[in-house]
Amino acid sequence: MSKQMTSVPRHLTFEIFRFNPHEPDGEPHMQRFEIEETPYMSLFIALNKIRETQDPSLQFDFACRSAICGSCGMMVNGKPSLGCRTLTADLPELIRLQPLPVFKLIGDLSVDTGVWFREMAQSTEAWIHAKEAFDPQADEQRMDDELANTLYESDRCIECGCCVAACGVARITKDFKGPAGLNRIARFMMDPRDERGDQDWFEVIANKDGVFACLGMMACHDICPKELPLLEVYAYLRRKALTTKSRDD
Numbered sequence: 001m002s003k004q005m006t007s008v009p010r011h012l013t014f015e016i017f018r019f020n021p022h023e024p025d026g027e028p029h030m031q032r033f034e035i036e037e038t039p040y041m042s043l044f045i046a047l048n049k050i051r052e053t054q055d056p057s058l059q060f061d062f063a064c065r066s067a068i069c070g071s072c073g074m075m076v077n078g079k080p081s082l083g084c085r086t087l088t089a090d091l092p093e094l095i096r097l098q099p100l101p102v103f104k105l106i107g108d109l110s111v112d113t114g115v116w117f118r119e120m121a122q123s124t125e126a127w128i129h130a131k132e133a134f135d136p137q138a139d140e141q142r143m144d145d146e147l148a149n150t151l152y153e154s155d156r157c158i159e160c161g162c163c164v165a166a167c168g169v170a171r172i173t174k175d176f177k178g179p180a181g182l183n184r185i186a187r188f189m190m191d192p193r194d195e196r197g198d199q200d201w202f203e204v205i206a207n208k209d210g211v212f213a214c215l216g217m218m219a220c221h222d223i224c225p226k227e228l229p230l231l232e233v234y235a236y237l238r239r240k241a242l243t244t245k246s247r248d249d
């Protein structure tokens with residue numbers, strides 16, 4: 001019988017990280033909350049129940065509730081996960097929630113992934129570079145179906161930050177592009193409308209903050225809630241870096 005079908009509801013204990021960086025006297029600590037589990041309860045439902053019935057000051061982020069907006073990433077029993085897609089039935093009775101590391105803490109479980117992703121996008125110039133100005137009246141350019149699908153796969157990233165939080169290198173190397181950054185770079189490298197050449201990209205990826213900083217243990221690949229093919233992305237970037245000469249050679 002599925003755990004959802006059992007008749008006696010489980011009693012869940014949440015240990016939740018609490019800290020408000022705007023309160024200078026506050027100390028980071030874990031706070032316990034107890035609730036009864038209900039059928040098909042997600043962490044979104046559980047956290048709202050705790051906030052509504054026990055502590056209105058609890059901070060966390062949700063918007064779409066369907067793995068689209070990327071705002072609800074958090075550490076769930078030590079693993080980066082989307083809160084809206086995580087069912088309590090798949091977790092033990094003791095659930096520990098902490099904010100994603102690497103990103104700026106707003107308070108409790110809420111982090112600002114936007115700053116990190118904006119800096120990454122600016123440092124990699126994550127937009128189409130073309131010499132000709134965009135003509136909105138021009139016919140759409142045709143693109144090979146297979147390539148269009150590959151670009152679409154990369155574009156499915158919802159910028160939740162789970163892969164970055166899972167990456168040991170990103171945790172200790174401030175300027176490492178991170179899994180989501182490497183994915184973004186590959187997306188524009190493969191796009192035939194982007195006119196940056198191999199040597200331009202070489203400067204971006206073949207350095208201590210690029211693909212060679214990646215240790216390749218694939219925690220990011222295993223954790224990505226959208227199941228992006230990050231393994232293939234790094235293989236593509238490594239091949240490109242190894243077959244391109246630097247401008248100094």
Ligand code: SF4
Nearest residue numbers: 167214215216218220
């Ligand atoms: S495979 Fe590379 S990018 Fe992914 S988690 Fe490991 S070190 Fe980070």
Ligand code: SF4
Nearest residue numbers: 157158160161163224
């Ligand atoms: S690659 Fe996956 S885990 Fe990383 S930010 Fe994008 S959707 Fe989230």
Ligand code: FES
Nearest residue numbers: 063065070072084
């Ligand atoms: S609330 Fe949007 S991804 Fe979870």
